[in-house]
Amino acid sequence: MTATDPIPDTTAADLEAVLQRAAGAAESFGALPPAERARLLGAVADALDAAGTELLPAAMAETNLSEARLTGELKRTTFQLRLFAEVLAEGSYLGATIDPADDGFALGPKPDLRRMLVPLGPVLVFAASNFPFAFSVPGGDTASALAAGCPVVVKAHPGHPRLSARVGEIISAALSEHGAPEGAFGVVFGFETGTAALRDPRVKAAAFTGSVPAGRALFDIAASRPTPIPFFGELGSLNPAFVTPAAVRARGAEIAKGFVTSYSGNAGQLCTKPGLLFLPADHGLEDALASQSREVGLHRMLSDRLHEGYCSRRAEVTGVPGVRVLAEGEVSDGTVPTLLTTDVQTLLANRETLLEEVFGPLSIVVTYRDEDEARQAAEAFEGNLTATLHAEEEDSEFGASLLNRLRDRAGRLLFNGWPTGVAVSPAMQHGGPYPATTDSRFTSVGTAAIERFLRPVTYQNVPQTLLPEALRDHNPWNVPRRVHG
Amino acid sequence: MTATDPIPDTTAADLEAVLQRAAGAAESFGALPPAERARLLGAVADALDAAGTELLPAAMAETNLSEARLTGELKRTTFQLRLFAEVLAEGSYLGATIDPADDGFALGPKPDLRRMLVPLGPVLVFAASNFPFAFSVPGGDTASALAAGCPVVVKAHPGHPRLSARVGEIISAALSEHGAPEGAFGVVFGFETGTAALRDPRVKAAAFTGSVPAGRALFDIAASRPTPIPFFGELGSLNPAFVTPAAVRARGAEIAKGFVTSYSGNAGQLCTKPGLLFLPADHGLEDALASQSREVGLHRMLSDRLHEGYCSRRAEVTGVPGVRVLAEGEVSDGTVPTLLTTDVQTLLANRETLLEEVFGPLSIVVTYRDEDEARQAAEAFEGNLTATLHAEEEDSEFGASLLNRLRDRAGRLLFNGWPTGVAVSPAMQHGGPYPATTDSRFTSVGTAAIERFLRPVTYQNVPQTLLPEALRDHNPWNVPRRVHG
Numbered sequence: 001m002t003a004t005d006p007i008p009d010t011t012a013a014d015l016e017a018v019l020q021r022a023a024g025a026a027e028s029f030g031a032l033p034p035a036e037r038a039r040l041l042g043a044v045a046d047a048l049d050a051a052g053t054e055l056l057p058a059a060m061a062e063t064n065l066s067e068a069r070l071t072g073e074l075k076r077t078t079f080q081l082r083l084f085a086e087v088l089a090e091g092s093y094l095g096a097t098i099d100p101a102d103d104g105f106a107l108g109p110k111p112d113l114r115r116m117l118v119p120l121g122p123v124l125v126f127a128a129s130n131f132p133f134a135f136s137v138p139g140g141d142t143a144s145a146l147a148a149g150c151p152v153v154v155k156a157h158p159g160h161p162r163l164s165a166r167v168g169e170i171i172s173a174a175l176s177e178h179g180a181p182e183g184a185f186g187v188v189f190g191f192e193t194g195t196a197a198l199r200d201p202r203v204k205a206a207a208f209t210g211s212v213p214a215g216r217a218l219f220d221i222a223a224s225r226p227t228p229i230p231f232f233g234e235l236g237s238l239n240p241a242f243v244t245p246a247a248v249r250a251r252g253a254e255i256a257k258g259f260v261t262s263y264s265g266n267a268g269q270l271c272t273k274p275g276l277l278f279l280p281a282d283h284g285l286e287d288a289l290a291s292q293s294r295e296v297g298l299h300r301m302l303s304d305r306l307h308e309g310y311c312s313r314r315a316e317v318t319g320v321p322g323v324r325v326l327a328e329g330e331v332s333d334g335t336v337p338t339l340l341t342t343d344v345q346t347l348l349a350n351r352e353t354l355l356e357e358v359f360g361p362l363s364i365v366v367t368y369r370d371e372d373e374a375r376q377a378a379e380a381f382e383g384n385l386t387a388t389l390h391a392e393e394e395d396s397e398f399g400a401s402l403l404n405r406l407r408d409r410a411g412r413l414l415f416n417g418w419p420t421g422v423a424v425s426p427a428m429q430h431g432g433p434y435p436a437t438t439d440s441r442f443t444s445v446g447t448a449a450i451e452r453f454l455r456p457v458t459y460q461n462v463p464q465t466l467l468p469e470a471l472r473d474h475n476p477w478n479v480p481r482r483v484h485g
Numbered sequence: 486m487t488a489t490d491p492i493p494d495t496t497a498a499d500l501e502a503v504l505q506r507a508a509g510a511a512e513s514f515g516a517l518p519p520a521e522r523a524r525l526l527g528a529v530a531d532a533l534d535a536a537g538t539e540l541l542p543a544a545m546a547e548t549n550l551s552e553a554r555l556t557g558e559l560k561r562t563t564f565q566l567r568l569f570a571e572v573l574a575e576g577s578y579l580g581a582t583i584d585p586a587d588d589g590f591a592l593g594p595k596p597d598l599r600r601m602l603v604p605l606g607p608v609l610v611f612a613a614s615n616f617p618f619a620f621s622v623p624g625g626d627t628a629s630a631l632a633a634g635c636p637v638v639v640k641a642h643p644g645h646p647r648l649s650a651r652v653g654e655i656i657s658a659a660l661s662e663h664g665a666p667e668g669a670f671g672v673v674f675g676f677e678t679g680t681a682a683l684r685d686p687r688v689k690a691a692a693f694t695g696s697v698p699a700g701r702a703l704f705d706i707a708a709s710r711p712t713p714i715p716f717f718g719e720l721g722s723l724n725p726a727f728v729t730p731a732a733v734r735a736r737g738a739e740i741a742k743g744f745v746t747s748y749s750g751n752a753g754q755l756c757t758k759p760g761l762l763f764l765p766a767d768h769g770l771e772d773a774l775a776s777q778s779r780e781v782g783l784h785r786m787l788s789d790r791l792h793e794g795y796c797s798r799r800a801e802v803t804g805v806p807g808v809r810v811l812a813e814g815e816v817s818d819g820t821v822p823t824l825l826t827t828d829v830q831t832l833l834a835n836r837e838t839l840l841e842e843v844f845g846p847l848s849i850v851v852t853y854r855d856e857d858e859a860r861q862a863a864e865a866f867e868g869n870l871t872a873t874l875h876a877e878e879e880d881s882e883f884g885a886s887l888l889n890r891l892r893d894r895a896g897r898l899l900f901n902g903w904p905t906g907v908a909v910s911p912a913m914q915h916g917g918p919y920p921a922t923t924d925s926r927f928t929s930v931g932t933a934a935i936e937r938f939l940r941p942v943t944y945q946n947v948p949q950t951l952l953p954e955a956l957r958d959h960n961p962w963n964v965p966r967r968v969h970g
Contacts, residue, residue, distance in 0.1 A: 027889075076592050099912035107561050111902060113912035115933075118892065120925075223708035227867070227919045230926065382712070393948075400951055404512075407603065407942055415947040417596065426969050427584035427598035429943035434712045440605075440940040441715065448600075448941070455925040456933070457892055458914035462900040463878075466885055484911050 007161040009190025015197060021183025022122040022151040023202040028181045030119040030149035033469070033477060034094075038085035040180050041147060045078035045085075047174035048138055048167070055163065055170075059132045062160035064300035069266065070133070077133040080140055080424050084147035087447045091479030093117070093147075095456065096470045099484045111461045114471040117454035119149035120230070121204030124197050126218065128209035129159035129302050130269045136160065137167040137187060140424075140445055141207035141232075148453035150205070151184045155194035159303045164189075198222060205230045205453055207444065209271070211359070212236040212435045219438045232452050233438035234431065236357040238275040239419045240381060241388035242374060242402050245280045246395040247416070255390055256285045259363075260292035262418035264337040267299040268361035269306070272386050272419040275357060278344075278377060281367040286326055286341070289365060293327035293339040300334040301360060307335070310360030314338055317362065320353055322346035326365065337361035344368045344377045355380065371398050378405040383433025383440065386412045386419035409433060411440065492646040494675025500682060506668025507607040507636040508687040513666045515604040515634035518954070518962060519579075523570035525665050526632060530566035532659035533559065533623055533652070540652065544617045547645035549785035554751065555618070562618040565625055565909050569632035572932045576964030578602070578632075580941065581955045584969045596946045599956040602939035604634035605715070606689030609682050611703065613694035614644035614787050615754045621645065622652040622672060625909075625930055626692035626717075633938035635690070636669045640679035644788050649674075683707060690715045690938055692929065694756070696844070697721040697920045704923045717937050718923035719916065721842040723760040724904045725866060726873035727859060727887050730765045731880040732901070740875055741770045744848075745777035747903035749822040752784040753846035754791070757871050757904040760842060763829075763862060766852040771811055771826070774850060778812035778824040785819040786845060792820070795845030799823055802847065805838055807831035811850065822846035829853045829862045840865065856883050863890040868918025868925065871897045871904035894918060896925065 010018070029037075048055070052074055059070045087093050094116045101112040123145040128135040135141070137154050145152045156164035168187030175185055188197065198206055198221050206222055206229065208215050215233035222231035243255055263274050279285065301307040311331050317323065322342050329338030338361065347354050347366050354364065368374040381387075387406035391399030406413060411432030422430055428446030431437040437444070442452045459467055469476045495503070514522075533540070537559055544555045572578050579601045586597040608630040613620040620626070622639050630637045641649035653672030660670055673682065683691055683706050691707055691714065693700050700718035707716035728740055748759050764770065786792040796816050802808065807827050814823030823846065832839050832851050839849065853859040866872075872891035876884030892898060896917030907915055913931030916922040922929070927937045944952055954962045 027893075072592075079591055097912045099908075099910045105908075106564055107557075107909065110908045110910065113908060113910050115912040115914055121893075219713070220709070223713070224705070228704065228708070228923060230924070396948075396950060403947075403951055408512075408606075411941065412943040412945060413947060414945040415951065417946050423584075423590075423595045423598060424592065425584045425595065425598050426967065427582045427600040427943055429600055429941045431941070433940075438713060439715070441936075443941060451926075455918075456896065456914045456916070456928060458897040458912055460897060460899040461902050462888075462898060463881075465881060466888055466900065482911065 007165055007189050010188040010193045012196070015188055015193050018153055018186040018188055019122070019197065019200055019202045022153050022186060025151045025181040025183035026119070026121045029151055029184045032149065034088035034091055037147060037149060038088040040175055040178050041081045041085040041088070041143065043174045043178040044138070044171050045081040047170050048074065049078050051170050055167065058163045058166060059160065062163055063132050063302050065132070065266065073131060073133045076424065077138050080134070081138070081143045083424060083447060084143045084450065087450060088147055091470070091477060093450050094470050094479055096479050096481040097484070098471065098481055113458055113460055114462070114467065115456050115458040116468065116470050118457050120453050120455055121150060122202055123150040123152050123453055124203045124206040125152055125154045126194060126206065126208040126210065127154055127157040127164065129157045129306070130266070132160045132163055135209045137164045138171060140449055144449035145207070145453045146185070148450050150453045153197060153203070154187045155197060156187050156189050161189060195221060199225060201227060203229065207232040207452065209234045209444065212357070215438065230452065231438055232442055232444060234271060234444050235435045235437065237271055237385040237432065237436045238355065238357055238381065239272050239384055239386045239388070240276045240278065240406070241274045241390065242278040242378065243390040244392065244395040244398055246392035247390040248280060248283050248285065250392050252283070252285050253288055256288040257292055258418050260289060260296065260337070262420045263363040264293065264296045264361045265420060267301050267335055268337065269302055269359060270420050272422060273363070274388065274419055275363055277363060277365045278374060279365055279367055281343070281369050283367065289339055290326040293329070293337045296337050298330065298334040298336055299361070306359065310335065310358065313358045314360065314362055316353055317358060317364070320346070320350050323364070329361065335361050339363060339365065341365040341367065344373045347377065348380055351380065375401055375405060378402050381409045383436040384410040385430060385432045385436045386410055386414060388414040388417065388419055390416050411436060411443070492650055492674050495673040495678045497681070500673055500678050503638055503671040503673055504607070504682065504685050504687045507638050507671060510636045510666040510668035511604070511606045514636055514669045517634065519573035519576060522632060522634060523573040525660055525663050526566045526570040526573070526628065528659045528663040529623070529656050530563035532655050534563050536655050540648065543648045543651060544645065547648055548617050548787050550617070550751065558616060558618045561909065562623050565619070566623070566628045568909060568932060569628045569935065572935060573632055576955070576962060578935050579955050579964055581964050581966040582969070583956065583966055598943055598945055599947070599952065600941050600943045601953065601955050603942050605938050605940055606635060607687055608635040608637050608938055609688045609691040610637055610639045611679060611691065611693040611695065612639055612642040612649065614642045614791070615751070617645045617648055620694045622649045623656060625934055629934035630692070630938045631670070633935050635938045638682060638688070639672045640682060641672050641674050646674060680706060684710060686712060688714065692717040692937065694719045694929065697842070700923065715937065716923055717927055717929060719756060719929050720920045720922065722756055722870040722917065722921045723840065723842055723866065724757055724869055724871045724873070725761045725763065726759045726875065727763040727863065728875040729877065729880040729883055731877035732875040733765060733768050733770065735877050737768070737770050738773055741773040742777055743903050745774060745781065745822070747905045748848040749778065749781045749846045750905060752786050752820055753822065754787055754844060755905050757907060758848070759873060759904055760848055762848060762850045763859060764850055764852055766828070766854050768852065774824055775811040778814070778822045781822050783815065783819040783821055784846070791844065795820065795843065798843045799845070799847055801838055802843060802849070805831070805835050808849070814846065820846050824848055824850065826850040826852070829858045832862065833865055836865065860886055860890060863887050866894045868921040869895040870915060870917045870921045871895055871899060873899040873902065873904055875901050896921065896928070
């Protein structure tokens with residue numbers, strides 16, 4: 001294959017083979033000691049790092065993203081794989097819990113009960129377009145599912161097919177070289193292939209990052225299977241940011257600058273882009289916001305399809321009566337950010353248009369008349385990945401009342417910062433009430449992402465030799481355990 | 486109302502009021518310190534214990550269950566409420582995790598991140614018929630949701646409406662007396678009421694224990710809402726038990742006795758009833774099994790509807806060619822257990838009839854010719870709540886190969902025991918792959934049941950005064966936390 005051949009859709013026969021291999025690998029891959037899977041993840045990370053000089057140009061060619069951005073993203077991606085290796089080495093992800101037999105228990109003799117988490121089985125990952133490494137073939141879904149002990153089948157995103165194919169080859173080779181069972185990882189191509197895989201009984205869970213309509217359609221397939229499976233969709237988010245009057249007074253110019261950097265970066269193609277900035281009516285930052293926005297250079301979007309979608313949504317939002325342009329922007333050959341403004345009442349009267357994500361470099365400054373109106377706005381949201389508050393000590397009571405309302409509608413709350421840039425950390429939550437995600441109880445970034453692909457099993461009075469290692473008395477894997485009684 | 490008035494269905498207007506109060510209570514109830522909610526759970530437990538002499542006859546009248554059984558069940562129910570009070574007092578259920586800021590972090594400066602679990606909001610509980618206390622109005626779903634900080638609306642089971650109404654009054658009075666916000670708890674009646682509540686946007690999660698068709702219909706409603714919600718359905722389970730030849734030799738008579746006690750107890754109306762017993766072809770226990778079964782006394786089923794359903798399924802299963810009667814049983818005015826027998830090949834050839842739960846006192850002894858055939862049978866199951874193995878040290882390799890297969894198909898694995906009787910313990914898993922439950926990652930019994938009704942929120946760089954107590958530096962609630970870095 002040369003660099004310009006198209007990547008054909010995976011055939012039904014090839015998909016069948018991939019799924020059969022994944023199902024066949026589930027038992028042995030899941031049974032590997034965590035330290036072994038940690039070694040495999042490290043090998044994948046090393047192989048991807050080693051291939052950087054090949055992968056970065058490939059990613060640039062297919063995504064219009066900058067070398068600096070992609071270099072950082074690849075680093076983050078291999079960091080993430082190694083972080084999950086650490087999670088495996090540490091072992092508390094297994095949730096091992098031992099409750100010894102107790103003949104004197106209040107409700108009558110209690111048996112010996114030992115509980116731990118086991119892998120769900122083959123996981124289908126729908127790759128995203130906007131992070132060709134970190135949320136694509138080698139991304140967080142793949143890393144966390146492999147860490148959990150689940151074979152992974154990635155449905156590649158059509159936005160960067162050759163990069164996906166090449167990364168898939170590198171991962172498969174690294175796994176195979178280091179002794180992973182054949183079938184623990186595979187990449188498939190094509191829309192129909194993805195939905196066929198999602199319907200296949202051998203697939204036990206799926207993860208997705210993308211738009212609300214696509215994510216909801218896939219969620220509906222997963223939920224309507226004869227045997228429904230967990231579907232972790234990260235869909236759309238407005239990521240509102242609220243600024244109190246005192247914060248405007250104390251740091252108005254800095255806030256304007258930070259906001260523009262956050263909403264316009266990567267041509268606004270981030271799930272945590274702040275799509276709405278709430279300012280007091282007399283904020284006086286219009287000129288600063290407009291001029292900062294105009295200073296952002298031209299950036300081509302990830303694909304023509306996304307560019308068209310952006311143009312259409314931009315026209316729709318700009319056309320709402322009561323919405324005014326602060327910075328016109330450009331949408332010809334690439335994009336320069338567009339900044340709009342309106343007030344809370346116009347926003348609330350046009351929820352269907354204005355309270356829906358615009359994927360691209362557009363944001364709306366919304367002015368509130370008083371604290372009550374700001375609180376009213378904070379109650380208008382559906383679920384979000386993030387919500388941000390800029391406040392000062394002197395108006396912390398108002399700030400607290402906003403934060404409280406935002407907490408019910410978001411998975412991450414930021415103070416005096418901006419939501420873009422998601423740290424890969426044990427305390428990260430990248431998820432939120434619908435439609436931010438289809439299951440707000442889980443995260444797709446950070447070490448807790450592994451929890452999505454595990455389920456508990458309890459062993460009752462099972463003798464030592466038949467227990468899994470993590471539950472045996474002498475704890476051969478030396479995993480942290482909760483022992484009761 | 487006198488003891489014989491029917492309980493009318495909740496009107497649409499009354500349901501609206503109940504849901505509005507529940508939504509109104511969500512913030513204040515969820516914000517109570519865990520120790521406060523622990524006190525409320527204790528007060529509910531005390532009130533139910535104090536009402537035992539009134540509640541037990543009421544339960545007996547509506548369920549045909551014995552006083553001894555119901556006395557034990559009420560004790561278990563109040564124990565469970567107090568156990569969740571302990572979970573709250575201990576505090577690790579909050580999953581508080583602190584990852585301090587790190588300017589030298591590998592991927593660039595990392596903010597201060599603090600993560601904890603918060604309540605989902607109002608939970609709808611569909612009560613079960615077979616445990617009028619422990620899986621009904623005051624049961625595990627209610628206890629765990631209240632513990633999580635979620636207001637609870639119980640849709641009462643029509644099998645014991647007056648008991649449900651009375652228990653609801655007692656719980657509401659205890660909560661109100663001890664200062665819970667109005668609306669933290671309510672009971673509603675009627676099928677249409679339940680489905681209307683499930684569709685209501687104020688309801689944020691639902692739990693159900695019952696049959697596969699009913700549970701699946703409700704799951705489908707929950708998943709197809711404009712905003713889908715988590716639905717925890719505990720549906721049907723066959724609970725297969727496998728006995729190795731060495732176990733038959735060592736303890737055949739004891740196994741026969743234990744099995745009959747387990748499958749026939751409470752007229753077989755338990756979700757963990759062993760519905761299939763796998764024995765080697767030459768087991769020689771037919772007479773023992775048949776005579777033990779015949780010795781079980783007449784037991785009326787919970788309701789006429791369940792009795793009719795049982796008679797119809799019993800006729801269907803008994804009519805399969807190749808299925809032979811070991812103990813005929815009775816189904817006239819009440820039931821005496823029915824024990825059938827067949828072989829693995831007949832079982833596999835009639836999956837649709839024989840590999841589906843019979844709710845009532847019937848079980849099937851299935852003979853296997855050799856180890857391979859037993860393993861083949863162990864691979865035939867869909868999801869189960871439990872799977873059981875009886876083995877001896879001398880055939881532990883065969884046992885291990887069975888256990889391995891059963892692990893992929895069950896939430897709890899028992900060794901040389903019987904699955905009925907579910908200990909309320911931190912290490913319990915009462916859940917399993919579909920159709921045992923609609924979400925195998927969670928349990929409806931044991932302290933981990935609280936995890937169903939919580940979601941994570943991360944606070945990024947939020948100052949001490951705006952942080953929830955559990956995440957503040959000085960840890961005023963003194964909850965266990967994971968602190969990184």
